[in-house]
Amino acid sequence: MSRNAVTFCNNTALLSDALADLKDSTQVLFDCEGHDLGMRNPHLHDVLSLDDTALRPIFDILESSAVTKVVFDGRMDYSALYHEFHVEMKNVLDMQLADVKSRTVRGEGEQQQLQRLCPYLHKREVYGQRASYLHVHCLNGLAKCAREHDIPSIGVRPFLKHTRWRERPLPDDHVHYSAHDMAVLRAVHDRFLEKGFIDSDLKEQSARYITLCKSSQPKKNHSSFCSPLLPLGIIDYVWSASSTICSECQRNLPTNLFPESSLRNLKPQPKCWVCRALATRANLYRS
Secondary structure, three states: OOHHHOOOOOOHHHHHHHHHHHOOOOEEEOOOOOEOOOOOOOEOOOOOOOOHHHHHHHHHHHHOOOOEEEEOOOHHHHHHHHHHHOOOOOOEEEHHHHHHHHHHHOOOOHHHHHHHOOOOOOHHHHHHOHHHHOOOOEOOOHHHHHHHOOOOOOOOOOOOOHHHHHOOOOOHHHHHHHHHHHHHHHHHHHHHHHHOOOOOOHHHHHHHHHHHHOOOOOOOOOHHHHOOEOOOOOOOOOOOOOEEEOOOOOOEEEHHHOOHHHHHOOOOOOOOHHHHHHHHHHHHHHO
16 A cells, blocks of 8 residues: 555645545544553654644544544553543444454354463463453454454555654655555454444443543553453443452452452452463463
8 A cells, every 4th residue: 555545644734634524424443553652651743743723623523422433452542542632532433342242253162262362371271270261352453353354465564663653754664554554444344344243232342442541541561451361341241239359450340250269368459360361471471
């Protein structure tokens, strides 16, 4: 995909043209790029060489409940917008969640769910402690998701250094990278729509997912928010009168999402199934 195939809006004139194209849209594809995007003290640049006043119409679209935003793992996008621009993105469909949910529809069972956790977690650990991983789901990245759903290759995604997002003029390969991801996201969304993988619960689940960092921005490499494991209580949320705060992710979760043995003695404070898995991996690689 060439740079000429997209409009790179880095001045108010180009932004005005883009807004004219968007004004009647009821759905937009959205993605942010940046070095340590959404993390505490990030390098979030350009937001296209425009100030907050010029970007306000874009922010209005993101905050609009009348316009659906299609994203793929919108957690850090939301974090960057909310904590740095005070923009709360609403009405979101997250295709990463739709991908996880589609697995059951496609006939995947417990065995395939556990297989996906390897080799991120050691096979002996996963199958030796099978009951500990029944609530734990591995996430796909956008490229792997597209391959898994037999979406034809859309050009070549360049390899790049994410620290260079701060450079101006923006390198051509970074523009190519962004445009490529948007093309893949569109193809994924269209395939999921065709297959019926976008159900009526997805918006509510997406809202829970992208707002995980609403209370504060995560520190760089914070495992609970940056791992390839789906946080608990997103697609499997069930209200419970009995809940416990996880010592690692600090989320208040139903007690069935914790190892029963850890709840008998709350010292040390228990970890949820996902945070337990992350701690187990860290210990395995440390030893």
